[in-house]
Amino acid sequence: MTPDTVEVAFITPRHLAGGGDPAWITVPLHRACGWTYDDDPLMPRVVLTSPDKTSVLRLEPHTDGQWWVLHHFAHGGRPAWYASFGARTPVEIIAGFVDALTDPAAPRTGPSDPFEPLRRQSWEPAPGAVGLVSPDGTTRMERLVDEADPGAWFVTTTLGPEHLVWQARFGENTPPHLIEAFATALTEPRPVWRTNGALGLPTLDPKFINRGVEDVLAANVAGALAGRVESLSNRQHDAPPVRPNPPEPPAPRASHRR
Structure with missing residues (x-):
């Protein structure tokens, strides 16, 4: 590593990459999508509200529980719904959800199967549940059919029965195309990148993750977020309903270490 480079870890599968930078x-949301924020310097939280005032996203760090909570209010005859994400839910996966929510060209109605992206990546049926399990056995996506929260969706990543890594929850009225977008980002095979080496990773066990460490140009690391903002800003209101490609991870420059 030189003064012009940063040590970056490239990690697969992405569901075990840790939370990442919330700024992603x-x-x-603020710069490209026009969401406004409430700034309280005495509270360690972020509150963002959509331009039409129908959605509010709260990022509020807790020792336990869901760090990210999005409430969408009843509007235009459509019922209210919610989505929430644990602290170690990778931001790249959350981005799949919020990018679909804010995409002016995304379909709002029509058939959508949140399980389909998982089937394409060889996820298997979850025993005793309406759901699927990842090939490594660490993550399951299921739809509940109980009286407490009928029709709700849960995505849960664990490392053994006593080690919950993260959980995403979607209310029964969450638009299926948004959950499908989350599932698509969840199963994306490309690695995600993290600075500061292994900091924040839930495991370094090579049975579960592949971790390649590279020296990357600092300018590429710094520019990745700006590239994401520009990509989302360029979405057109009259464009066909396609998902924008997120910026690629910063390109490695020098040595490769494990």
Whole structure:
């Protein structure tokens, strides 16, 4: 590593990459999508509200529980719904959800199957549940059919029965195309990148993750977020319903270490 480079870890599968930088979500929502924020310097939280006032995203760090909570209010005859994400839910996966929510060209109605992206990546049926399990056995996506929260969706990543890594929850009225977008980002095979080496990773066990460490140009690392903001800003209101490609991870420059 030189003064011009930063040590970056490239990690797969992405569901075990740790939470990442919250700015990957909050900055584009504000700068590219026009969400306004409430700033309380005495509280360690972020509150962002959509331009039409129908959605509010709260990022509020807790020792336990869900760090990210999005409430969408009843509007235009459509019921209210919620989505929440644990602290170690990778921001790249959350981005799949919020980018679909804010995409002016995304379909709002029509058939959508949140399980389909998982089937394409060889996820298997979850025993005793309406759901699927990842090939490494660490993550399951299921739809509940109980009286407490009928129709709700849960995505849960664990490392053994006593080690919950993160959980995403979607209320029964969450638009299916948004959950499908989350599932698509969840199963994306490309690695995600993290600075500061292994800091924040839930495991370094090579049975579960592949971790390649590279020296990357500092300018590329710094420019990744700006590239994401620009990509989302360029979405057109009259464009066909396609998802924008997120910026690629910063390109490695020098040595490769494990």
